[in-house]
Amino acid sequence: MKEGPDIAQIGALIGDPARANMLTALMGGRALTATELAEVGGITLQTASTHLSKLEAGGLLAQRKQGRHRYFALADDGVGKLLENIMGFAATRGHLRHRPGPKEPALRKARICYDHLAGDYGVRMLDSLIASGAISEVGDGLNLTERGEARLTSIGIDVTGLRSTRRPLCRSCLDWSERRAHLAGSLGKALLSNFFNKGWARRTENSRSILFTSEGERRFLALFPMEAGEMDKGQESADV
Amino acid sequence: MKEGPDIAQIGALIGDPARANMLTALMGGRALTATELAEVGGITLQTASTHLSKLEAGGLLAQRKQGRHRYFALADDGVGKLLENIMGFAATRGHLRHRPGPKEPALRKARICYDHLAGDYGVRMLDSLIASGAISEVGDGLNLTERGEARLTSIGIDVTGLRSTRRPLCRSCLDWSERRAHLAGSLGKALLSNFFNKGWARRTENSRSILFTSEGERRFLALFPMEAGEMDKGQESADV
């Protein structure tokens, strides 16, 4: 009965509120310093330091020294994926935190989920890709069709290059409030990078929300039109 | 920064060793009484009772009264899936518990993982299904082919009936020691039930290991032959 992986250990790591807040912040995808993480955790630097040591020892975080700064980030994709999973699960059980801040509408609209686009726009993008036949749903998973590959290549995504990596091209990621999926995987990441590179959108400094320029928004909505029946849905989407 | 699902809450629930042991035991798929769970948790009945209340309040467990017994089980598929995920992750970080008991070889060979077959035989079965073209790998997911549907129907699986449920037909589940996948989803469950019904195998009383009869083993191995190059691999497989 005592065999098997020790889920209690990682449960305990995630189970502390301060650590959970830090991990959630790092889902934003960028590395943060100990000082920044102390702030998001609502604790002093000393306390944060011990937490960060534990998270690193537990294999959840990786650190990179740079001058007198020490940047922490999620150790790898697996950690992001795990946290996504738990968030999705927690949402279905109604374990929500209830401090609707002023930034919430922006977060609902478009936000970063580890490394890909989430929120209303994220859900819309995947819906549109499926509706247009670029991505097909196969059982539990998602699959890029030939038509989709041609289309994405035409907007500047190096699909061939993405295929050569070990990471899955398409993954679906559950949007916790809407309970609908958006696109994760290396393709999801590449698409978001593409939007950044084109200047359609940019990150915000202290939040996971993504700001679209008016021009970028216009282009994005044109590129991923909503199906006819979907108008005025998707307002409450928000993820992770 | 405070929006989103509260991962700390469920992390804390899983993070207590006694609770984690109980949950792991319930991954065996059958409902257990509070007394039995107290024993696997290594705690008294009183303590177990409070743990079980918390797990139920947190949406992880469901209880069913039956006479003066109170049976606890995982609340639904989602919980099993979550625990599988965490176990898979924990295994990749080397968070293993180290009490190799006498039952371990049996567990490595074949065991139940929530409701489907895991371990050496579980991995072998999926490998064989893929090699024979019954199941294809699509990106991250698995897909039953037409040929596979015909083949499984012929051995007594009601594939059409399975398709009509909301649960995904094929899911892959990471085998933590081998780091290879075996088959989960409603099809994985149906296959294991099929083996039980045919009398090829049965559960053991106090463990998650599955015992094959010699006849059942012969049939199983004939039904799911190993690919030529795979001989003598798969000895160390064990899951969840």
Added chain:
DNA sequence: TTCATACTTCGATCGTAACCGAAGCATCGA
């Protein structure tokens, strides 16, 4: 050098939750 910034380590406090003994409640069988 010297000072400032970024972070860690040490030491002590404190709160929470895990824990168990004992008592209480519910169901069953006789």
Added chain:
DNA sequence: TCGATGCTTCGGTTACGATCGAAGTATGAA
């Protein structure tokens, strides 16, 4: 009705770990 079994609730103890002040280490800047 009575005792036995299965489980919960109560109360008090204990232990662990989260927390922070203070001191220590490392890097950079002046």
